[in-house]
Every structure is written in structure tokens, then in C-alpha cells.
Amino acid sequence: MLASWIGQKKPEQKQLEQLEQKRRESLAEATRLLLETDEQDAAERALRKAKLSQDIQSQCILHSKHPFIYPLFALVCGVVVSFLWLFPQPNPRIHLDLEVETAALRLAERKDFSWHASPGLKIDRLLVDGRFTIHAPGLGLDGYAERLLTDGTDLSFNQLIITKGARLEIECGNDGISLYVYEGAVQGLLELRDARLRLLGNKGSATHTIQSPVPESLRFSAQNNSGHRLHLRLQTAQNWQIHGLQITDMRFQQEVPPDSNNFISSIRKGTVELPEIKRKEFLLDRDRLHLTKAASTRLRLDFPANGAESFNLLFLGRAASLAAGPDDFEQDLTPSLLTWIYHQKQLYFCWGALVFAYSLLTNLPALFAQR
Known part of the structure; x- marks a missing residue:
């Protein structure tokens, strides 16, 4: 093999020597023509030949060395x-502007979610269903309850706190806005002036009528219990907005009919935008949207007044992957x-x-x- 390699090198060396000889001859010819004659064109041709030989020689040397x-x-x-x-690009930036019927969220472990309104959100009715405690000193109520239903003409919802890591399911329908809380503790605050309160607890049921010039405060709280959920459903004639949610997961699907194990997309319409690559996709009714490892920098829920069957969701954040499109034809949008x-x-x-x-x-x- 070495002999073969050496044999291949000898022709290359010979060619280099011939090119060098040709270059020297062309230079000598150009020098003679300039000194002994006035044939400048012939001298220039000889110089071009010398330059061409030199270029070829340089390329051969470079190729032989490397x-x-x-x-x-x-x-x-x-x-x-x-x-x-x-x-794929790790954790691309994503902007979502959706109209949905339901949304399932997982709160991040960074901090508790806290919503406050002053003055409170005027509501027509509120249902609290699950295992919780109630505390209303002005009404003589303090203890455990399983169901609370209150309605009236002067009733407000002032505070809602949900602990970090909780799982939420949010629905919007003709009967109001429903919030289901799993695996997390919940606290809420109501203020009542002119309202009726029906309470079901371990001591039976009771009905209270409140008519007071000074608002009476009623607090309810549920502890973190993975085996139970807390259901809140409220009806209001005002638009309600929730912002500041920090999440790590988000899904848009609903079971139709209930308990059928048949899930469809809850998206009515919306847009998906990837600002870093200037791409924008439009979602149609029942298109699917899948996010993995979502992390929000801004999340806002806009609930319209009574009677609406959907709400708006604005999401700014990042996700590990993103796919969207009709059922069974989702397109991977991760750049x-x-x-x-x-x-x-x-x-x-x-x-x-x-x-x-x-x-x-x-x-x-x-x-x-x-x-």
C-alpha cells in the first residue's frame, strides 16, 4: 500500500515540476519580448501563461498537502x-388567543394563586359543593359543610385563593361559570347585604335570610385532599376577568356525553402565534391543540356575563412542543x-x-x- 501511495505521488511531483518549468519559460519569454521587441501583446500573453501556471501549481500544492x-x-x-x-427549538415562545368552552390547568409550584376584587364582583348566585368549612361570625355560622347555595340582590364575591400545584377545570355554560379544584386547598370570601343562604352540613340543612345595611362576611375554605374536589359555580351579570395564573400544563377537551369516555376539543376558534419565527395559525371549531410542559408568563381568562357558553383565554409563555389542527390531522408547529x-x-x-x-x-x- 505504501508503494502504491508513493507511486501516486510521483506523477503529481512531476506535474509540479513541469508547471514550474512552464512558468519560468513564460516569464523568460515575456522578459525577452519586452526588452528586445515592442510586441507588448505577446508579452502580456506570456505573462498570463506564467500567472495561470502559478495558480494551478498553488492549487496542486494545497490539494497535495490537505x-x-x-x-x-x-x-x-x-x-x-x-x-x-x-x-426542535427548546421551549419556543407561544401566544394563544382562544375562545373555549372548557380548560384544564395545572398551577405551578412557585406560588399560590390569589384573586381579589374591591369592590367585589356582583353575583346573582353562588354554589359551593364539596367538603369545606364555613366561617361567618355575624351570621352565627362556624363549622363543616358539604353544600352552600346563596343568591340575592346584593351579593358580592371578593376573594379567591388556590394553593400552588392544584389542578383546575373551568367550564362556561348557561348555568354559569364552574370551577373544579382538585389536589389543592381553596379559600373564598363573600359579602352579603340582601341575600338568602341555604346550607347543608353534617347537622342537616339550614336557611338564612340576610338583610343588613352593613355587609356580612362569609368565608369558606377547603383543605388539600386528593380524593375529593371542590366545585364553585357562580352566575353574574358582569364580565369577570382572572389574570395572574402561573401554570405548567394546559388542556382543552371535554367529555361528550358525560361519562362516555369520548373526548372532543373544547376550542371554538382562536389563533396560535410563534413570534420568534413570525408564524401564525388559525384554529377553527373543534380543532385540537396540544402543549407539553407549558409555562405561562401571562395568562388571562375573560368570562362574559350570564348566558355565554364560552370564554376567552389569552396565553403568553413557552412550551416544549406544540401541535394543532383537526382531529387526527394535528400538525407539529414546534420550530x-x-x-x-x-x-x-x-x-x-x-x-x-x-x-x-x-x-x-x-x-x-x-x-x-x-x-
Whole structure:
């Protein structure tokens, strides 16, 4: 094998010697023509021949010294581009603007969710269903309860606190806004002036009528119990807005009919936007949307007044992956690293630097060889 390699090298060396001889002859010819005759055109042709021989000689020297540099560079570029094309961008930014009937959320473990309203949200009716405690000193109520129903003409909802890590299911329908809380503790505060209160507890049922010039406070709270849920349902003639939710998971599906194990999308319509790559997709009725490892920087729920069967959800945040589209035809919208890099204007300098480095790598050896 060594002899074969040496045998291949000898013709190359011979060619280099012939090119060097040809260059010298062309230079000598150009010198003679300039000194002895006035044939400038012939001298220029001889100089071009000498320059061409020198260029070919330089390229042969470069190739003989570094025979694998160009294939290796092309291979590295191919591997890098393939990697960037195949691997998704980690946690791309996502903007969602949806109209949905239901939403299932998992609160983040960072902090409790707290909603306050001053003055309180005027409501027509509130139902609390589950295992909870009630505390209303002005009404003589203090103890456990399983069901609370209150309605009236002067009734307000002032506070809602849900502990971190809880799982929420939110529905909107003709009977009001329903909030189901799993695996988390809940606290709520009501203020009553002119209202009727019906209470079911371990001591039976009781009805109270409140008519007071000073609002009476009623607090209810449920402890974290993974085996039970707390159901809140309220009806209001005002628009209600919840913001500040920090979540780690979000799903949009509902079981139709109930207990049938048949789940459909709860999305009415909406848009999905990926601002980093300037892409926007429109969702139609019952299109599906799947997010994995979602993390919100801003989440707002807008509930319309009584009678609405859907609510608006605005989400700004990130997710590990994203897919959307009709049932069984969802499209993966997670951008690749190559797509993300292509849309980053601040990386244009890096692209220019790479092109410059490539030019430098391929041309400098030839320049040194000429010297």
C-alpha cells in the first residue's frame, strides 16, 4: 500500500515540476519580448501563461498537502445543518388567543394563586359543593359543610385563593361559570347585604335570610385532599376577568356525553402565534391543540356575563412542543433550530462571520503557496 501511495505521488511531483518549468519559460519569454521587441501583446500573453501556471501549481500544492480539507468541511457543514433541522427549538415562545368552552390547568409550584376584587364582583348566585368549612361570625355560622347555595340582590364575591400545584377545570355554560379544584386547598370570601343562604352540613340543612345595611362576611375554605374536589359555580351579570395564573400544563377537551369516555376539543376558534419565527395559525371549531410542559408568563381568562357558553383565554409563555389542527390531522408547529436561527436578525453577524471564516480557510493556503 505504501508503494502504491508513493507511486501516486510521483506523477503529481512531476506535474509540479513541469508547471514550474512552464512558468519560468513564460516569464523568460515575456522578459525577452519586452526588452528586445515592442510586441507588448505577446508579452502580456506570456505573462498570463506564467500567472495561470502559478495558480494551478498553488492549487496542486494545497490539494497535495490537505487532500481532505474540502470533503471534511462539507461533511461538518452537512452534520451541523442536519442537526439544526432535525432538533426542535427548546421551549419556543407561544401566544394563544382562544375562545373555549372548557380548560384544564395545572398551577405551578412557585406560588399560590390569589384573586381579589374591591369592590367585589356582583353575583346573582353562588354554589359551593364539596367538603369545606364555613366561617361567618355575624351570621352565627362556624363549622363543616358539604353544600352552600346563596343568591340575592346584593351579593358580592371578593376573594379567591388556590394553593400552588392544584389542578383546575373551568367550564362556561348557561348555568354559569364552574370551577373544579382538585389536589389543592381553596379559600373564598363573600359579602352579603340582601341575600338568602341555604346550607347543608353534617347537622342537616339550614336557611338564612340576610338583610343588613352593613355587609356580612362569609368565608369558606377547603383543605388539600386528593380524593375529593371542590366545585364553585357562580352566575353574574358582569364580565369577570382572572389574570395572574402561573401554570405548567394546559388542556382543552371535554367529555361528550358525560361519562362516555369520548373526548372532543373544547376550542371554538382562536389563533396560535410563534413570534420568534413570525408564524401564525388559525384554529377553527373543534380543532385540537396540544402543549407539553407549558409555562405561562401571562395568562388571562375573560368570562362574559350570564348566558355565554364560552370564554376567552389569552396565553403568553413557552412550551416544549406544540401541535394543532383537526382531529387526527394535528400538525407539529414546534420550530426546528434551523428555522429559529434563520429568523434571528441578531445572528446575521454570525452568518457573515462563518462565510468569512470559510473564505479565509479556503484562500489563505493558496496565497501562502504563491509566496
